[in-house]
Amino acid sequence: MRAIFAGLPWWVKWIAVPAIALIVFGGLIxxxxxxxxxLLFKLLIFVALVGGLIYIVRKFMAGSSSRGDW
Structure with a gap:
C-alpha cells in the first residue's frame, strides 16, 4: 500500500483519499x-427506568413494612 502512495503529494494521502472515502462510505458511516x-440512548432509558422501578419498589416496601401488618 505504501508503494502506491509513495510518489504522490501529501495532500493526496491526507485530504483527497479521506474525502473520497467519506463521499463513498458516508451513508454507511x-x-x-x-x-x-x-442503541446507547435506548440503553440509557432502560437503565433509568429500571433504576426508577427499583427505587419505587424499595420505597414502597420500606413504607409498608413500617406501618405494620394489617
Missing part, C-alpha cells in the same frame, strides 16, 4: 453512527 447512538 452515518447509518452505523446513528444506530450506535440510538
Amino acid at each position: 452515518a447509518t452505523v453512527v446513528g444506530f450506535v447512538i440510538g
Whole structure:
C-alpha cells in the first residue's frame, strides 16, 4: 500500500483519499453512527427506568413494612 502512495503529494494521502472515502462510505458511516447512538440512548432509558422501578419498589416496601401488618 505504501508503494502506491509513495510518489504522490501529501495532500493526496491526507485530504483527497479521506474525502473520497467519506463521499463513498458516508451513508454507511452515518447509518452505523446513528444506530450506535440510538442503541446507547435506548440503553440509557432502560437503565433509568429500571433504576426508577427499583427505587419505587424499595420505597414502597420500606413504607409498608413500617406501618405494620394489617
